[in-house]
Amino acid sequence: MQNKANRNEFDRIARYFAPLAASFPGAFGLKDDAAVISPSAGAEFVVTTDTIVAGVHYIGDEPPALIAAKLLRVNLSDLAAMGARPRAFTLNIALPKAIDDAWLEAFAAGLGADQEKLGITLIGGDSVSTPGPAVFTLTAFGEVEQGKAVRRAGARPGDLIFVSGSIGDGAFGLRVLQEQIEGLSESDSAFLIDRYRLPQPRLDLGRNLPDLAHAAADVSDGLAADLGHIALASGVRAKIQAAKVPLSAAARNAIASRSALLETALTGGDDYELVFCAPAANAPAIEALSRETGLPITQIGEIEAGDGVSVLDQDGASIILSRPGFSHE
């Protein structure tokens, strides 16, 4: 947080953000021209970055702490998908005048609590003003043993396809907020909204992926789309059985009352689960990891020769997805 800041921005950085960088010597208290950082011995860096815009990527009236936490977590989900452990991040904020100190204090407090919980530290950034909506960019640095990053490319015919947690909750949560899904119980609605607002990056699974998986992605664009990315990058076909895709009780209740929502679950995105491809020989180790971490990991299909993504119903017939998977925005 260096150049071209006016005094108000210097003050805000010193007050709200410098404490988040205090434990990292190479951040120099956010007061120097840049930060200095080295990977641990034998490791290399994995770098990912996301930008969110008020009114586009979040509604705008969410608690600031939740906006901060989600921005951090979607980046950590990308690190987990590469098999990396979180290390540090930079934050760039462009703020309209309407954002006051109380809002920013709550945002920074949420970020501080979440970085503590998730084991990552702020090391730099920038703060500017804008006449438009708030724009936040977070760039996260993770570490992985040299040469061990798990890519989208690498899936091989015969690999099994696994997915963590449950799929569709995030997309349903957004639609509950938009009142496109109604009639759910209060607790189901609250569960789905929480899943949309506060993703759980699968860091414990992620750091084990280099030893287990040939390929991985996080489920952000939608399960079908992200599997499609793996299939394309690997030059293979991903075949999944829709009935095997893990659903939460709340998502099952939603689909029970409107069956078209099954497709929403498969294509909706905002899951921040991990989908990965591993040889069958690793299935016992994956099962053991699931037990150990308490995170459900479900086999949903197989990799075969070919291309694209094939989703089969219970009779083995292909389900045609009307929207195979890019997120609306």
Add this chain to the structure above:
Amino acid sequence: MQNKANRNEFDRIARYFAPLAASFPGAFGLKDDAAVISPSAGAEFVVTTDTIVAGVHYIGDEPPALIAAKLLRVNLSDLAAMGARPRAFTLNIALPKAIDDAWLEAFAAGLGADQEKLGITLIGGDSVSTPGPAVFTLTAFGEVEQGKAVRRAGARPGDLIFVSGSIGDGAFGLRVLQEQIEGLSESDSAFLIDRYRLPQPRLDLGRNLPDLAHAAADVSDGLAADLGHIALASGVRAKIQAAKVPLSAAARNAIASRSALLETALTGGDDYELVFCAPAANAPAIEALSRETGLPITQIGEIEAGDGVSVLDQDGASIILSRPGFSHE
């Protein structure tokens, strides 16, 4: 450039930005969840980041290639100030609908030409849409030998203060564009505007700073302010002689017709020169480096015990700066 992009954004990334990342294997063609990067043997990373907003940090009608080049160069100036060599960068763009493919193509072409010239490579980023003005964030990674980064802290009483190039041109160029400075020759105006629009990061000097300097900063907030940052971080006083501050012929012409502009030169910012503090014993090596690189390096003062920045006129009297140096925004 991964999450939550719609098809148009995927296409734009593939068409305009993926070619800029083609030479860097760990960028994975901008198609994976993250990039992978390691510092060279014995080196560590220096990380800096800047955000610019249309209508705030640039006027808006500049050629897109110049906007891209300036954004890259201000970050490289920070790397140079730390003694680092450029290595890679990420780019996040939030674009309004009004920005069409032709604009973006020109922006990417400018970035591509400049990254080639300056020896750095795009490795990742994000592209989103915004209902507000365009917002760009660039995060640059440089390399420095482990433990050799040049900080703002480190200046010692007895050090000489040096500055590269000439000071004030950027601030004057902005004011020529804003028609606050008039009556200059066409060539003087063009020179100053170019200095404002296209900073020259002092990379050759920067990479030599670890062997020469105790402390350094780039001059972005204004010479007085950036020297103030060094003085504060180092716990010393910076004393400079105003008459020694190097001025271009165009800046001298502007000051000749309006003497108050001398203060603008000392406080205006946007110079992207390097100011650094070095022991007197290194003066011959600094002079040799200046000859070798063709970059003027001028001694403008000394570090002494105390605090703050003291600017002396030709009679040794203190000049009181009305605005010791934060940039307006």
